[in-house]
Amino acid sequence: MxxxxxxxxxxxxxxxxxxxxxxxxxxxxxxxxxxxxxxxxxxxxxxxxxxxxxxxxxxxxxxxxxxxxxxxxxxxxxxxxxxxxxxxxxxxxxxxxxxxxxxxxxxxxxxxxxxxxxxxxxxxxxxxxxTDASRVYGLELEHILSPYNLNFLVYEDTLIEEHITGVPGDVFIKDMLPNCTEAEKAQLAKEFVKFNERCMIRLLGDMRSYNYVIVPTHDFDHVVYKIRAIDFDQQCFEGKLKVYRPQFFKENFQMVELVRTKLQKYSVDQYKIEERSIVAKRILSSGNRIKRLMGIARMDNISLPENIERLKLEIYDLTKDINFKKSNTMGEVLSLALDFVRRNYEDMSMKQILGNGA
Known part of the structure; x- marks a missing residue:
């Protein structure tokens, strides 16, 4: 496409x-x-x-x-x-x-x-x-739901953002990826799967390679890589679900190839479940903060009617949750998406408790 x-x-x-x-x-x-x-x-x-x-x-x-x-x-x-x-x-x-x-x-x-x-x-x-409401929602959701805290200020029409350090994804793919070891490539593949899942869950779009950074951290005898978004302009605006999945951008082709060649399907599924569980835990631990933010988003105008209509139907096709069809705003779609992840996590946890009790 x-x-x-x-x-x-x-x-x-x-x-x-x-x-x-x-x-x-x-x-x-x-x-x-x-x-x-x-x-x-x-x-x-x-x-x-x-x-x-x-x-x-x-x-x-x-x-x-x-x-x-x-x-x-x-x-x-x-x-x-x-x-x-x-x-x-x-x-x-x-x-x-x-x-x-x-x-x-x-x-x-x-x-x-x-x-x-x-x-x-x-x-x-x-x-x-x-200042743009989409970007403000994106920054705040990154702060609450990602592994990273974000520092930003808003005053009237001006937004101040701290710098997020790391190697721009496009630069890393071009200049550094070819020199990575096979073990490092496998670890990058894992992180891309988790990053892809995290973006889709919280509806952060347009994660082309120049809109995220690769963050290398030296840990004993090896390097650990993490992927961080740096541009939050496309928070829950577009109507196509693929926009919220970095794997569908041509700029990320080499990262997708890493996943294909380095990870088995079982591992990909495992990492997706891990990321959903981590996001669900952050939703639960955030308490009233995420509830307040979603309550505001549900009543806000942050997308076009045709985008809302398309996205809610595409997510319904994926989840079969009838509540998505009833959504009238993009904030409602986003809130339901986060709630869907939370409920699935709680249901799975309850099944494990009941299973262990038996």
Missing amino acids: SEEKLMSKKKPAYPVSKRLDGYLHKYSRKIEIPIFYEDLLRFSGSVVVYDDDENDTLWVRVYYSDFEREEIDLSLKKVYSILHSDGSDRILEYLNIDAIDYCTFGNSKPFRIKVRNILNDNYTYFYVKK
């Missing part, structure tokens, strides 16, 4: 509703910041950013007039302090804004801010984007 047929040409940005805004405030996601996305658009010019092989990265390094740069730098340092520290001005004198890059590719058109500690030259990044 071609990418044009799989994905909509452009997803609209959805505003944050009053109820979602209240949720963000309750969980300390909504904090006043000293600069807005629109302020960063006032750059005077830009130069193309190339990678080490002189390829265009689709990012441009922007610059501002001397007067505006001084004000913008100070505001961005304050944002860093709010995001990563206690929000005070004490650390500002030790920070430098090394670069402000603007991405010309994709829906979100983010700014990437490089912040350096001048005492030791350590540096990190954060992103400034336009």
